[in-house]
Amino acid sequence: MHKLEDNRAWFLVIPVFVLVAFNAVVPLMTVVNYSVQDIFGPGQRAFVGVEWFREMLRDPTVQSAFLRQILFSLLVLAMQIPLGVGVALLLPRSGWKSSLAIILVAIPLLVPFNVVGTIWQVYARPEIGLFGRLINATGIDYNYTASPLAAWVTLLLMDAWHWAPLVILLAFAGLCSIPEPYYQAARIDGASRAAVFRFIELPKLRGVLTIAVLLRFMDSFMIYTEPFVVTGGGPGSSTTFLSIRLVNMAVGQFDLGPAAAFSLMYFLVILLFSYVFYTIMKLNNAR
């Protein structure tokens, strides 16, 4: 009797197992399956072991996409973290002005990714876009479809427009949680504005900034939709980031084996980087 009752607990656990199996384990294992086989057609395949992994590691287009990706993510962090903290410091902390500012700041976060891409694709066009024409009117030759530098600048500006608000909101929340007596104590100590930022606000923001850096790193390292819509990876391959290269390989060239090996390594790299970031920052915080 008791045994029967004990076993019933499985019915409560099974739905979760099924759910996780279908949305995570099965798709992932499919990818693992592809990554170790060469598939010629339905029913025709050969086991190749780690051959695809080896090939992908040696592939110069993958290597260059990887370096490009790292550069992009680092630039994103270098731009958006200081920008986010800076803007958060300027926002009013209370009253209707504060609410209004928060709503205005948050708007870009609500725009779907491909719409962001489309907006900037048009906005930055040298012949018809407001931004593109304005830049060209100042005498700077700006065309993101022709110049790699212009393409990078466009993508970085677009990403900052889209995602710096997230950093602003996080930093703002962190600033609002600093109790008023800290500022009073600073006033009594005669601390300058810069000293208040350096010795009170920045240390108090550590926790939220850790989260902001992690989120922005992961998201920017996985970026696909916006550069796909704006530049399509060009000009040439100057904005072909990892996921663009991956989709070209999987969907364009239909090289499923190499693409699967690539995907797995991509996933592991993100996991590894995030873990390293997190550990470093956690150690820093505990110091």
Added chain:
Amino acid sequence: MTIRLENVGRRVDGAMHLSGIDLVLEPGRLYVLFGRTHAGKTSLLRVLAGLDRPSEGRMTENGADLAAVPVPSRNVAFVYQQFVNYPSFSVGENIAAPLRRRGLSAEEISRRVTDVARRVQLESFLDRLPGQLSGGQQQRLAIARALAREASLMLFDEPLVNLDYKLREGLREELRGLFRQGRQIVVYATTEPEEALQMGGTTIVLHEGRVVQQGPAQEIYRKPQSALVASIFSEPPMNLVPARIEADRLRIGTLSIPRPAHIPAGLQGECRIGLQPHRVRHAESPGAIRLEGEMLLAEVDGSSTFAHFTAAGHPWVARIEGVHALHPGTAFAGHVDPRDLYVFAADGALVAPAATGGPVHG
């Protein structure tokens, strides 16, 4: 240096926060600012610190107007309810922070840091960050920073409120020791009468932005100048019941007793009598008034029982030593020595304090 406040008031957007404050604060003395929440304690501390300017009145230091002196040049230390320390500085660096600004030599700073850290018992934690300390240690660090500053005016805004009972007792004792040594003015805000009684010094009772009484806490407790002070400066609040003084009787509701001898001769008419809850006794004693009635509610706090009961047509609270099983709805009789009764005039002013004076009980 003596700080003098003359008719100081502060209004914010038409709302009165402080009004007609007259105070003289002498060096080397401790002042306990007592009042319920929103009595104006923090407002007064902020004005004293120079964080807010009084909207009326004058504040002078040795005769010189203080209003014009900017906050950093005031030589003020402020300790808050929250534990405010520099989060990225170690304990030692935190204590050194106010010293560094004065341009002392490195040896002098380290000597003073060690000295202050020893006084607040943090000398073995000098390398820790504030986040790695317990609540009590964090507050001791904040106090250490205030001490290191050697300010002539030290302000404490309910510094022990966020600590647990045990720590609070210990730290309060330490603070009293620290205050005894100094030449500075210490102003210490609290909402607890018990804390005011334990701290000593001069207690200033604030109510709705005004000073309603000042003097040693014991004296305020024994001789509250008004029914208002009597009710806020005791926990649980003093029983205040309307009564009538006649030629040779005192009528309390439906009860009539012989006129107690400590009521000044010739006084007659409507009044209010006050009775400290702990002066109501369970046991009978000769000459005691018997307050007979019905139990409403009993609360036990571990060592004593709070009995809420009705008698003579009025609700009363008694604090009885020991744990008693008193059930709502049952009969209750409290015994009161008539000499324990305070008498307040109809307008609330004290007419006759209790004649017993007895031991103070928080």
